[in-house]
Amino acid sequence: MQFTSEQHLDDGVFEREFTLGEIPGTLWTPGSAPAPLILIGHNGGLHKREPRLVARARHCATHGYAVAAIDHPGHGDRPRSATDEQARADLRRAMATGEPVDEIFESFVGPLVEKAVPEWRTTLDALLSLPETAGPVGYSGMTAIGIRLAVVEPRIKAAGFFAGGYVPRAQREEARQVTIPLLFLLQWDDEGNPRQRxxxxxxxxxxxxxxxxxxxxxHAGTPWFEVEDGDRFFSRHLK
Structure with missing residues (x-):
């Protein structure tokens, strides 16, 4: 892990950009160390510097957590493959014409889970070797990736999932194997995610x-007080 930039923010949080092989990421740490670690991911797998993600990360750090985010393959600062670009084009076309989108999401999100989860585990190894981070570990973010991580990664002890993203069939089956404490956030009128599903x-x-x-x-209307409730949830299980 190589740190490429650092800055002390006004709220007392220390923010550092890092690279780990091809994986770019950001680590936010509080003044106290070592701190319990939360892995945080945008529900759409977007840029690690997406404003809502950064706001959540900084809020968690001010409450005594180390927080890390990475760019998933094909997202943020990472190059997109021709397959990624085609899937996005197919999705835009289908949404514009009202065609079914589940199979497009399946072909896009399923491979993303397979690629992103090993990278998260590699990142977790590196993060826990730092003196300013410690277990237990929490996860907050994209449900599909979070389900797989919760199944395969015993160091994750609690998770907060956002119900607004597509969950592939494989992860819907794996959900039965998830046994850690969960906080599940649902937007009742999410236009992209059927409520009953x-x-x-x-x-x-x-x-x-x-x-x-x-x-x-x-979809994007999750109230800010849910971030504060999430802090209380993680406090019960990580501190």
Whole structure:
């Protein structure tokens, strides 16, 4: 892991950009160390510097967590393959014409999970070798990637999932193997995610402790107080 830039922010958070092989990422740490680590991902796998993600990360860091985000393959600063570009073009066309989009999402999100999860585990190895980070570890973000991580990565002890992204069939089956505590956020009027599918997924999780928070509004309308509730959730399980 190589740190490429660093800055002390006004809220006392130390922000550093890093690279780990081909993986670019950002690490936010509080003044106290070592701190429990939260892996944070945008629900659409977008840029690690996406403003809402950065705001969530900095808020968590001010509450005593080390927080890390990476750019997934084909997202953010990373190059897109011809397959990625074709999938995006197919998706835009289908949404514009009202065609079904599930199979397009399946062909796009499924491979993303297969590529991103090993990179998250490699990043986790490197992060936990730093003196300023420690376990236990939490995950907050994209549900499809989070399900796979929760199944294969025993160091993750609690997770917060956003129900607004497509979850491939393989991860819907894997949801039954997820047993860690969960906080599941659902936008009741999410235009891109059928409500019943999200409720069925929540029902599938094998966790004994799982909480569903549903709020009115569309895909990007998750209220900020859910970030604060997420801090309380992680405090119960990581501190």
């Amino acid at each position: 999200a409720l069925d997924l929540f029902d599938s999780f094998g966790s004994k402790e799982k909480t569903l928070h549903a709020n009115m509004g569309g």
